[in-house]
Amino acid sequence: MVQKIGHRGAKGYVAENTLESFQKALDLGVNGIELDVHVCASGELVVFHDFTVDRMTNGTGEIHKLTLSELKKLKIADAFEIPTLEEAFDLINRKCWINVELKGHETAEPTCKLIEKYVSEKGWTYEDFIVSSFQKEELDRTRAHNTEIRLATLSQASVEQALEWADELSAYAIHPHFSLLTDDNIHEAKKKGYKINVWTVNHYEDIQRLEAHIIDGIISDFPDRL
Numbered sequence: 001m002v003q004k005i006g007h008r009g010a011k012g013y014v015a016e017n018t019l020e021s022f023q024k025a026l027d028l029g030v031n032g033i034e035l036d037v038h039v040c041a042s043g044e045l046v047v048f049h050d051f052t053v054d055r056m057t058n059g060t061g062e063i064h065k066l067t068l069s070e071l072k073k074l075k076i077a078d079a080f081e082i083p084t085l086e087e088a089f090d091l092i093n094r095k096c097w098i099n100v101e102l103k104g105h106e107t108a109e110p111t112c113k114l115i116e117k118y119v120s121e122k123g124w125t126y127e128d129f130i131v132s133s134f135q136k137e138e139l140d141r142t143r144a145h146n147t148e149i150r151l152a153t154l155s156q157a158s159v160e161q162a163l164e165w166a167d168e169l170s171a172y173a174i175h176p177h178f179s180l181l182t183d184d185n186i187h188e189a190k191k192k193g194y195k196i197n198v199w200t201v202n203h204y205e206d207i208q209r210l211e212a213h214i215i216d217g218i219i220s221d222f223p224d225r226l
Helices: 019-027 068-072 085-092 108-121 136-145 159-169 183-191 204-211
Strands: 003-007 032-039 045-047 097-102 129-133 151-155 173-176 195-198 217-220
Touching: 003 019, 019 032, 019 085, 032 085, 045 085, 045 108, 085 097, 085 108, 097 108, 097 136, 108 129, 108 136, 129 136, 129 173, 136 151, 136 159, 151 159, 159 173, 159 183, 183 195, 204 217
Parallel strands: 003 032, 003 217, 032 097, 097 129, 129 151, 151 173, 173 195, 195 217
Antiparallel strands: 032 045
């Protein structure tokens, strides 16, 4: 059974990477939620995709140069707050697993520490998380910090590169763009024991084609289409 993974929550329905979008994804019965993290100027992990707040909010500036209190004053789509990663974890609360994409720099260690806190203090397990990134350096740091955290290598250009990184990192999964998949590279990934979760698949014809392959999860803005 291919798992339904909400992209930045349920981005097709509610503004991305907001608590409201994560709740919508849960309401649609997802198996997992993908979200993005940066470290802001005051040190907290915040859930946000871009490196600047310009596209998504009524403010301007680089996210790592703004404090949490400054970020909390901004509005996404005139309505929603930028959440912290802790707020996202508390809302999702083990109702599905969470794919934390390390988007910003220096995100590996604080993400590891927060995951460890939820595992040691709040009854979560490492199976509740996957940590992914396009940045190998952040994945290297994650692996060096904690070998129990499940890693996924993201790729927009090459499944072969994703597999190479996965081998080096002893990763759990590869997360390639769906257009890169072939019978051969799926077979290679499966032979090596990796899960395959693909992004970002929104059109019914693409979903049907992918579901004919032996993959594990589909990341979509419209998880109810899966």
